[in-house]
Structure formats: structure tokens, C-alpha cells
Amino acid sequence: xxxxxxxxxxxxxxxxxxxxxxxxxxxxxxxxxxxxxxxxxxxxxxxxxxxxxxxxxxxxxxxxxxxxxxxxxxxxxxxxxxxxxxxxxxxxxxxxxxxxxxxxxxxxxxxxxxxxxxxxxxxxxxxxxxxxxxxxxxxxxxxxxxxxxxxxxxxxxxxxxxxxxxxxxxxxxxxxxxxxxxxxxxxxxxxxxxxxxxxxxxxxxxxxxxxxxxxxxxxxxxxxxxxxxxxxxxxxxxxxxxxxxxxxxxxxxxxxxxxxxxxxxxxxxxxxxxxxxxxxxxxxxxxxxxxxxxxxxxxxxxxxxxxxxxxxxxxxxxxxxxxxxxxxxxxxxxxxxxxxxxxxxxxxxxxxxxxxxxxxxxxxx
Numbered sequence: 001x002x003x004x005x006x007x008x009x010x011x012x013x014x015x016x017x018x019x020x021x022x023x024x025x026x027x028x029x030x031x032x033x034x035x036x037x038x039x040x041x042x043x044x045x046x047x048x049x050x051x052x053x054x055x056x057x058x059x060x061x062x063x064x065x066x067x068x069x070x071x072x073x074x075x076x077x078x079x080x081x082x083x084x085x086x087x088x089x090x091x092x093x094x095x096x097x098x099x100x101x102x103x104x105x106x107x108x109x110x111x112x113x114x115x116x117x118x119x120x121x122x123x124x125x126x127x128x129x130x131x132x133x134x135x136x137x138x139x140x141x142x143x144x145x146x147x148x149x150x151x152x153x154x155x156x157x158x159x160x161x162x163x164x165x166x167x168x169x170x171x172x173x174x175x176x177x178x179x180x181x182x183x184x185x186x187x188x189x190x191x192x193x194x195x196x197x198x199x200x201x202x203x204x205x206x207x208x209x210x211x212x213x214x215x216x217x218x219x220x221x222x223x224x225x226x227x228x229x230x231x232x233x234x235x236x237x238x239x240x241x242x243x244x245x246x247x248x249x250x251x252x253x254x255x256x257x258x259x260x261x262x263x264x265x266x267x268x269x270x271x272x273x274x275x276x277x278x279x280x281x282x283x284x285x286x287x288x289x290x291x292x293x294x295x296x297x298x299x300x301x302x303x304x305x306x307x308x309x310x311x312x313x314x315x316x317x318x319x320x321x322x323x324x325x326x327x328x329x330x331x332x333x334x335x336x337x338x339x340x341x342x343x344x345x346x347x348x349x350x351x352x353x354x355x356x357x358x359x360x361x362x363x364x365x
Contacts, residue, residue: 245272
């Protein structure tokens with residue numbers, strides 16, 4: 001998401017840089033027998049990973065050649081083509097591999113487009129691998145869609161795809177099983193389970209009398225939750241401040257509610273930042289995990305914290321269509337008028353992705 005605005009703002013500068021770059025502006029990307037020549041400026045403008053690679057003048061890059069691991073030749077060509085056109089290819093057969101590559105190189109908009117393609121392709125034989133891939137690459141919409149599909153088609157667990165997933169990705173399968181066991185009210189949020197910038201008729205209606213989505217528990221919900229495990233709290237207290245902050249961000253990213261609670265009890269800093277200056281609250285809002293959002297807000301996490309793209313957690317919730325998380329942020333004082341580097345507000349994000357429930361919520365005064 002953040003990469004879209006950044007790329008659009010930098011495109012003109014990147015193309016202008018080609019005029020003065022000379023031969024040094026070119027780099028060759030190598031994947032097996034495939035070699036693709038591209039301009040450093042274009043790759044860096046589209047991908048923060050390539051930008052960091054060229055900024056630090058890696059040995060390979062300085063020689064004008066970079067080996068691309070775990071990406072097949074045809075996928076590499078599509079990846080490079082996207083950095084020039086910003087148009088995601090409509091190729092169902094490559095959506096899964098392209099999503100993995102887009103995630104690796106920080107091409108958020110391409111990753112989102114591939115995620116939507118995977119959701120549209122869900123079938124009994126492919127649901128298991130789609131669910132695993134969605135968990136591995138932190139694709140909340142595809143994860144919810146795949147889990148919902150498996151619940152409706154339990155024969156998925158008898159397929160060869162499921163058996164292969166259990167052998168190759170046991171940790172991810174365990175997460176899928178955990179989600180399958182959750183009761184409906186907890187497993188699905190009021191936002192769409194289908195993912196992508198399309199409205200979904202299964203979304204719960206927004207109530208104009210409250211900033212909380214109808215049917216959702218408010219941020220101050222009195223749901224009973226067990227106290228954090230004393231041994232876990234003690235273990236976390238033995239860690240350094242920096243490590244506690246890092247683990248808090250990871251736990252929020254993974255939706256590990258009990259670990260978030262234990263880390264907060266152990267004194268983890270809610271203001272800790274990752275490499276993109278994102279806080280745990282940014283990640284919880286992106287995931288749409290309202291329970292974690294509320295926990296972090298109750299620990300005084302800043303609802304208006306800015307990442308390196310000057311986006312707030314509310315920008316994340318609006319982009320991904322997470323109404324319950326957005327409602328919690330708004331109640332905590334999130335600024336609906338905050339603008340990112342591209343001048344976009346959360347409302348702009350919601351409109352861009354056709355998140356109608358979020359549009360109504362963010363225009364409600």
C-alpha cells in the first residue's frame with residue numbers, strides 16, 4: 001500500500017535520472033538462466049529493497065549484476081515489468097509465485113493484486129496451499145478468505161494439497177487449524193473476507209449512532225480474557241528494552257494476542273519502531289486484529305504515529321477495509337484528516353479501494 005504512493009511520487013524523478021545515469025544506471029538481474037536488464041532508478045523507486053541494495057552499493061550491484069534467489073525467470077520478468085508500468089499482470093498461473101516475489105521486494109500494490117487473484121481462484125484442490133501462502137506472507141484478506149472457504153468445504157483437508165502442506169509447512173498449517181477452530185464471531189471481522197478493493201455484501205452495516213461498527217464489541221469491551229502467564233512475563237522482563245519492543249511488533253504482526261498482553265505487562269515499549277518506522281499498532285491495524293489494536297491503545301500506543309511514509313495506523317485500517325480496528329482507532333483519537341507523503345488521508349485510501357463501510361465511517365461526524 002505505502003509503496004504505491006511512494007512510487008507515484010518518485011516516478012518522474014526516476015525517469016529523469018535515466019537521462020543522466022549513463023551506463024552505470026543499468027543493472028542486470030539474474031535468475032537461473034534468465035537475465036533481465038533494468039534501470040537502477042526505476043527499480044529503486046518501486047522497491048525499497050532494491051533501493052537499499054543500491055544505496056549500500058552491494059558487491060554484486062556495484063559490478064552491474066544481481067542474483068535473484070527463489071524467483072523463477074518468467075516471474076522475474078513480470079516483476080521488472082511491473083516496476084516500469086505499475087500494472088499488475090492478470091496471469092492466474094503465476095499469481096502465487098509473483099505474490100511471494102512482490103512480498104520479498106516490498107512491492108505492496110503488486111502483492112495486493114496477486115492476493116486478490118488468489119482469492120478469486122480458491123478451489124478445493126488449491127485452498128490449502130493458498131491458506132499456507134497467505135499466512136507465510138502476511139496476507140490477512142487471503143487468509144480469511146481461504147479459512148472461510150475451507151470451513152465451507154471441509155473436503156479440503158482430505159486433498160493431496162493439504163497433506164503436502166502439513167509436511168512442508170507445519171507451522172503455517174497449525175495457524176490455519178487455529179483459525180478454523182475459532183467460533184464464527186471471533187474468526188471473522190465486520191470487514192470483507194474476500195479481500196481486495198471490492199465491496200462485499202457480507203459486511204455488517206455501519207451504525208450512524210456510534211463510531212463502532214454495528215455488532216462489534218467496542219474498544220472498551222469487557223470480554224473476559226485470562227491474565228498473562230507469569231512465566232512468560234518474567235521471561236520477557238529479562239530481555240532488553242529493544243528486544244521487548246521488537247518482539248511486541250512481531251507479536252502484533254502475527255496476531256498473537258496473549259504474547260502482546262504478556263509483553264505489555266513486562267513493560268514493552270508501545271512506541272518501538274521497525275525498519276520502516278512502523279509501530280506494533282500499525283501492524284495490528286494492517287492485520288485488522290481489533291483485539292490487539294485495543295490492547296495496544298489501552299497501553300497508550302499513539303493512534304497517530306507516523307511511519308516512514310507518514311502513514312498512521314488509521315491509513316492501514318482504511319486501506320485494508322478493517323472497520324472494527326478503524327473504529328477503535330477513531331475512539332482513541334486517531335486523526336481522520338492525517339495526510340501521508342502523497343497527501344492522502346485515510347478516507348482517500350478507503351475510497352481508492354472502494355471500502356464503502358470505511359468511507360461511511362470516516363465521513364461520519
